[in-house]
Amino acid sequence: MLFTIHVNNRKIKAEKGETILSALNRNGIIIPTLCRMKEFTPTGACRMCVVEVEGKERLVTACSQPVEEWMRIRTHSPRVITARKTIVELLLSNHPDDCLYCDRNLNCELQNLSEELNIRERRIKGKKIKPRLDQSSPAIVRELAKCILCGRCVRVCEEVITCTSLDFINRGGQTHIGTAMDKDFNFSSCIQCGQCVLVCPTGALHEKYNITEVQEYLNKHDVVKAIQYSPFVPAGIAEELGIRYNKDFDKNLNAILRKIGFDKVYSTGTGTDICISELADQLSAKLEKNDESPLYITACPAWVKFAEQSMPDIIPCLSTVKSPQQIAGVLIKTMVAGQLKVQPDKIFSVSVSPCMAMKYEARRDGMMRKGISDVDSVLTVRELARLIRLYGIDVYNTAREPADEPLAGRSSSAVLAELSGGLAEGVVRLVSYRLSGKEPDRQLLKKIRGSGSFRDCTVKAGGTEIRVAVVDGLTGLEKLTNALQAGTKYNLVEVMACPGGCIHGGGLPKIASRDDLKNRARLIWQSDETEAISIPEKSPSFLSLCDKLANENMEISDKRIFHTHFERKDVLL
Amino acid sequence: MCWYFGQEMTEDIENIITKYRQGRREDLIPLLQEIQERLGHLPEEAIIRVGSHLGLSTTKIYGLATFYDQFRFIPSGRIHISVCHGTSCFMNGSQGIIDKLTEELKTAPGQTSRNGNFSFDIVTCMGGCYHGPVITVNDEYHIHVSQDQIPELIRKLKYIIEND
Numbered sequence: 001m002l003f004t005i006h007v008n009n010r011k012i013k014a015e016k017g018e019t020i021l022s023a024l025n026r027n028g029i030i031i032p033t034l035c036r037m038k039e040f041t042p043t044g045a046c047r048m049c050v051v052e053v054e055g056k057e058r059l060v061t062a063c064s065q066p067v068e069e070w071m072r073i074r075t076h077s078p079r080v081i082t083a084r085k086t087i088v089e090l091l092l093s094n095h096p097d098d099c100l101y102c103d104r105n106l107n108c109e110l111q112n113l114s115e116e117l118n119i120r121e122r123r124i125k126g127k128k129i130k131p132r133l134d135q136s137s138p139a140i141v142r143e144l145a146k147c148i149l150c151g152r153c154v155r156v157c158e159e160v161i162t163c164t165s166l167d168f169i170n171r172g173g174q175t176h177i178g179t180a181m182d183k184d185f186n187f188s189s190c191i192q193c194g195q196c197v198l199v200c201p202t203g204a205l206h207e208k209y210n211i212t213e214v215q216e217y218l219n220k221h222d223v224v225k226a227i228q229y230s231p232f233v234p235a236g237i238a239e240e241l242g243i244r245y246n247k248d249f250d251k252n253l254n255a256i257l258r259k260i261g262f263d264k265v266y267s268t269g270t271g272t273d274i275c276i277s278e279l280a281d282q283l284s285a286k287l288e289k290n291d292e293s294p295l296y297i298t299a300c301p302a303w304v305k306f307a308e309q310s311m312p313d314i315i316p317c318l319s320t321v322k323s324p325q326q327i328a329g330v331l332i333k334t335m336v337a338g339q340l341k342v343q344p345d346k347i348f349s350v351s352v353s354p355c356m357a358m359k360y361e362a363r364r365d366g367m368m369r370k371g372i373s374d375v376d377s378v379l380t381v382r383e384l385a386r387l388i389r390l391y392g393i394d395v396y397n398t399a400r401e402p403a404d405e406p407l408a409g410r411s412s413s414a415v416l417a418e419l420s421g422g423l424a425e426g427v428v429r430l431v432s433y434r435l436s437g438k439e440p441d442r443q444l445l446k447k448i449r450g451s452g453s454f455r456d457c458t459v460k461a462g463g464t465e466i467r468v469a470v471v472d473g474l475t476g477l478e479k480l481t482n483a484l485q486a487g488t489k490y491n492l493v494e495v496m497a498c499p500g501g502c503i504h505g506g507g508l509p510k511i512a513s514r515d516d517l518k519n520r521a522r523l524i525w526q527s528d529e530t531e532a533i534s535i536p537e538k539s540p541s542f543l544s545l546c547d548k549l550a551n552e553n554m555e556i557s558d559k560r561i562f563h564t565h566f567e568r569k570d571v572l573l
Numbered sequence: 574m575c576w577y578f579g580q581e582m583t584e585d586i587e588n589i590i591t592k593y594r595q596g597r598r599e600d601l602i603p604l605l606q607e608i609q610e611r612l613g614h615l616p617e618e619a620i621i622r623v624g625s626h627l628g629l630s631t632t633k634i635y636g637l638a639t640f641y642d643q644f645r646f647i648p649s650g651r652i653h654i655s656v657c658h659g660t661s662c663f664m665n666g667s668q669g670i671i672d673k674l675t676e677e678l679k680t681a682p683g684q685t686s687r688n689g690n691f692s693f694d695i696v697t698c699m700g701g702c703y704h705g706p707v708i709t710v711n712d713e714y715h716i717h718v719s720q721d722q723i724p725e726l727i728r729k730l731k732y733i734i735e736n737d
Contacts, residue, residue: 158633167636180631181617181646182639189630572617572631573624 006072020062021049024075031075032084032113035150036063037199038513040159046150048113050083051075059083085117091148092119093126095202102146102203107510109201110148129176137185139192139208139359139506144176147204153177153196160499162474163306165190177204180572189309189571193302193497194356194506207356207507210377211387217348217377218261224342227257228266228328229352229384231410232418232503235523236354236381240509241388241395247527251400258401260391264336267403268351269410270545271328272417272426273536275299278321278562279423280430283492287431287464294469294490297423298566299323301361302497306474308569320563322374324417325351325358326367328407329374330561335406335548344370350377352384354418356506357497366564380507406548409541412442412531419524420472420501421448421455424494426536428459428466433535435462442534449525453499454479456490468492473499585611586619596628605638613649642696650685650692652730655709659698662705669720670706671695677727690734 001016007029014023019042024031035046044061051062054072059080074080092114099105131145151168154177158164165188169178179188197205218225234253238245254265283295296318298304307314322330329351333344340347351358361367362375379387388395402408413426425445432440440461447457448468453476456469469490471480474497484490498504503520504511511517533539549557589607593600601623608619615638624631638644654674658667675681678691685692701707704716710730 158630164630164632167630167632168640169636170639178632178636180635181620182635188632572621 003069005067005069008073008075014067016067018067020051020053020060020065020067020071020073023067024051024062024073029075031062032116033063034109034113034148034201035152037152037155040155043151043155047087048084050080052077052080081117085119088113088117088119089122089124090126092122093124094129095148096128096131096145097122103206104203108203127173132176134184135208136187137190137192137208137360138363139356140185140190140194140197141206141208142177142185143204143206145204146202147177148202149175149177150201151177152199152201153205156195156199157190160473160475161191161193161195161497162477163189163191166196183572187572189573191302191305191309191497192357192360192506195498197356197506198504198508198510207380207383208359209383210350210359210379211383211390213377214350214379214387215390220348222346224264224340224347225262225350226264226266226332226336226347227262227350227352228268228271228325228332228407229253229257230268230325230354230418230502231272231415232354232508232520232524233352233381233384235520236508237385237388240382240385243395245523248400251402252395252398254403255398255401256388256393256395259393259398260387262350264332264340264404265401266328266332266336266407267410267541268324268328268353268407269414270407270539270541271324271326271331272414272423273411273539273542274327274331274545274562275321275324276413276417276423276426276430276536277542278327278559279319279427280434282319282321283427283431283466284434287466287491292489293317294484294493295319297321297427297492297494299417299423300357300496300502301355301364302357303474303495304566305357305360305569306497307495308566309571310573311477312568315566315568318566320565322367322562322564323358323361324414325353325378326361326374326564327562329362329367330369331407331545333369333372333374334556334561335545335552338552339406344372348376349374350379351375352379352381354381354502354505354508356380358507364564369561382507382509385509406541406545409533409539411533411536411539411542412528413534413536415524415531416528418502419449419521420496420499421445421470421494422501422524424448424468424470424492427492428461428468429534430536431464431466432459432461433537435464437462439535439538442529452476454483456483456488466491469494471495472501473497475499582612582616583618586616586622590622590626593626595626598627598629601627601629601634601637602641605634605644609644613653614645614647616646642694645683645692645694647685648689648692650690651734652691652711654691654693655696655699656682656693657697657699657701657705657707658695659702659705661702662698662707665705666720667706670708670718670723673720673723674727677724690731 002013004011005014012027032048034048042064044064049062050059052074053060129145134142154166157166166177168175234250235245257265298319332349337344359378362378367374416422429440448455448470453473458467467490500517593604620631620634624634674693680686682695699707706718708715708718
């Protein structure tokens with residue numbers, strides 16, 4: 001039901017039941033917000049969005065107050081502006097003034113608010129927070145001095161990721177965000193997914209930088225600098241650098257990376273193809289044995305850590321296949337090293353990934369061979385964009401170059417794997433192809449492409465029924481557990497920690513809303529539909545790689561290097 | 574209040590926890606209070622155990638427990654002193670008492686002295702605003718305390734401990 005309200009002496013239409021903020025935004029009136037996150041219930045904690053409602057003595061928070069018919073609202077009256085300004089001034093009173101050196105310089109919500117509200121001096125002087133820098137986690141750095149206690153990370157960790165690794169500790173002036181027993185991050189139940197980093201309005205949470213390390217190695221002449229990037233990275237880079245993305249940009253990125261100084265540029269997509277092929281082997285084996293237990297895909301390192309710490313019962317059901325990044329990494333350190341005739345320790349292998357947990361995975365136990373780690377350094381998409389700017393590369397005027405063999409090409413299933421449910425789709429496609437001998441329809445698993453946090457379907461593949469479940473974001477695990485307890489059997493279960501899959505990873509540019517996420521998903525579906533090769537085992541790179549693998553020594557040819565082990569982790573849950 | 578670790582403590586925690594129904598989050602504060610009453614503090618072990626019993630994350634429990642002044646996470650001393658720092662007691666000079674105690678006991682508020690004899694905490698209000706400043710020594714109330722009385726009080730308490 002629509003009705004009219006008066007805002008700033010103008011009439012606007014509002015809908016019954018919506019908040020003042022949503023009515024204002026729909027009518028093009030912008031008011032600042034800070035603690036608000038779309039798709040979450042409002043808290044009204046920061047009071048940034050206050051407006052004046054005639055007849056009400058106090059200012060009301062637009063984000064939480066439902067709009068009513070009698071309302072006459074003033075959004076930018078002197079009283080409101082003073083209130084907002086004071087709030088920001090109070091937030092700034094104990095904030096370190098080191099914007100120039102901050103991770104979020106020019107991209108900071110607090111900085112923007114301070115600019116918007118025309119704050120030109122430090123009017124209120126507060127006692128500075130004792131700086132505490134927690135660098136213990138392999139992926140996420142916490143700078144408590146920059147925290148403004150908006151509580152977004154706490155809510156995301158609890159409501160989206162269900163880990164609840166962060167909460168407000170103490171109260172009043174001593175309040176800070178911390179983990180259980182106020183220990184460092186590496187002791188906590190954090191799964192390094194990086195969703196908290198995506199919602200942090202300031203630089204209080206950011207990824208652990210590996211740029212300096214990469215730069216250092218780029219200047220060394222006696223090492224081969226190899227880099228691999230995930231299929232979604234080019235689109236992420238284009239987003240971060242503000243370029244319109246089209247499919248050719250993948251090739252431009254190869255040239256850009258070579259300009260930066262990398263000797264070899266590989267595609268993680270080939271690793272994804274191998275990952276899918278290995279998973280298909282394990283699934284086929286289970287199907288043949290009529291094994292009823294589900295096979296859990298282990299390509300998401302954040303999910304793996306969650307399973308290890310919170311669901312130790314399912315560890316035997318986890319597939320042993322490494323993630324695509326680690327598979328490509330181990331190939332670079334073994335086969336490619338052999339081809340280039342260099343020692344594995346003379347290769348510096350970098351990976352660019354939309355994921356933050358990959359930084360953690362690269363340092364995991366079992367991701368090493370003879371004391372040499374599979375991947376030496378992991379950069380997020382944001383970090384790579386920074387590296388591109390640092391090296392002053394003109395992204396508009398670059399040639400189009402192919403990636404280096406043997407990890408150059410990929411199937412469209414490898415692109416699809418960046419989406420939640422995509423890897424399961426790839427595996428089922430491959431199993432179906434192996435069983436029936438002909439390429440299955442690309443829309444075979446269309447049912448699984450919905451948007452709920454838990455989706456399942458049954459597919460017929462050459463006479464065999466495969467029951468697939470997809471958990472999109474860890475909130476869906478509850479539904480999976482319920483379904484399993486009710487007696488539903490699944491053959492293949494894919495879990496992605498971030499809702500939406502890798503396209504919503506912690507290493508990608510921050511997005512404003514779900515629509516941006518849909519655009520990213522659309523890009524992926526488009527390339528899956530238009531690309532020629534949809535079956536991993538039909539990709540030329542994969543085929544030539546398999547030929548070469550057969551000629552390698554035993555350990556490599558029987559594909560043991562693509563597998564790892566998982567074990568129970570004791571953390572403070 | 575007692576001073577012990579290990580097996581005995583685990584059993585005590587278990588005995589208290591089993592009195593409460595599983596998964597009832599509203600029991601959290603009474604449960605923590607009972608454990609604190611028995612053990613004198615909330616050890617990490619108890620927080621983990623309470624978390625798994627009530628289905629709450631340890632981070633949430635720790636966050637809640639640090640919000641309230643009544644919970645402490647390190648064992649309290651044989652003699653535990655609480656100083657009221659509420660508005661009325663503050664106006665009547667409780668800050669001087671806190672400073673004097675810190676100096677006499679060589680222990681910061683919220684800490685326990687190294688020999689385990691003394692611990693002291695600051696609490697927000699004890700409800701004795703008319704009699705401020707109020708302090709408690711092992712749950713025994715002292716009212717209208719001035720900072721000059723503190724050295725004498727500590728001397729007496731030390732004498733009691735030595736001759737106990």
